[in-house]
Amino acid sequence: MRNNRKIIIVMFTLVAAILAGCGNASDDLSDESTESTTQGREDETTNKDLTDKTESSAEGADNTELNDQEDTSSKSANGQPFKSSNSDDEMKISNKDEYLKRLNEMEEADRHSEAGTTTIELEEQEAERYKKWDVELNKIYGVLKEQLSAEQMDQLREEQRDWVKHRDEAAKEASLKYEGGSMEGLEYVATQAGLTRGRCYLLVAKYMK
Incomplete structure (x- = not known):
């Protein structure tokens, strides 16, 4: 009878240990999943920021080029502004x-x-x-x-x-x-x-x- 009690206690101990181990594993997986999701969001945000900056830079370059063309078109070959010939x-x-x-x-x-x-x-x-x-x-x-x-x-x-x-x-x-x-x-x-x-x-x- 005493031997049976000892066996039952040992089994409960083993089961508790196994359950505790599974719980830790689940927590680790949950932490890894959360970390992965957070990292993905951060990467997405970073890529979006980079894309916005690139588009902004390209737009700025286009505007600069357009302004340069307008400035050039308003000047003569020697760089001097054209004078109106309608006076x-x-x-x-x-x-x-x-x-x-x-x-x-x-x-x-x-x-x-x-x-x-x-x-x-x-x-x-x-x-x-x-x-x-x-x-x-x-x-x-x-x-x-x-x-x-x-x-x-x-x-x-x-x-x-x-x-x-x-x-x-x-x-x-x-x-x-x-x-x-x-x-x-x-x-x-x-x-x-x-x-x-x-x-x-x-x-x-x-x-x-």
Whole structure:
């Protein structure tokens, strides 16, 4: 009987020891699981922070690059800011200079044109030259209509009528030197061409802005 009690006590002791060991093992597993979960959350948070920082840096770089492009586009090749070409003074100077340059080129072309060998050829050439300068005179007159005030334009219109009359009278007078001869027509149209060319220069220099 006593032996049976001892055996039962030993068995209870063993069972208690085994249960205690299992409990410790369960606690260790629980601790490891908790630690693993916590570590995973920390890693996830760290990765998210890194991703946010990377995207922020990339966005900052894009903005910086865009700003650099905007700064570059607002500067000229030498790094100086572009100046607006729409100011009144620049438009006036450019317009006047453009026409003076054009007139000089037209006159230069006249000088270097090959002269005809007969009176008829020369008269045809002078007629073409007169026509060319008269077309240019009308263009200049049209520009001045846009630039001058109504009062100034009325005055210029009156001057132009007087000049046309003067041009034709001067051409007629010059041609009378060869009245009845083959040179009469040539001198007439040549004088018209020369006076029209001079009128173009005068209008640009005096009135154009």
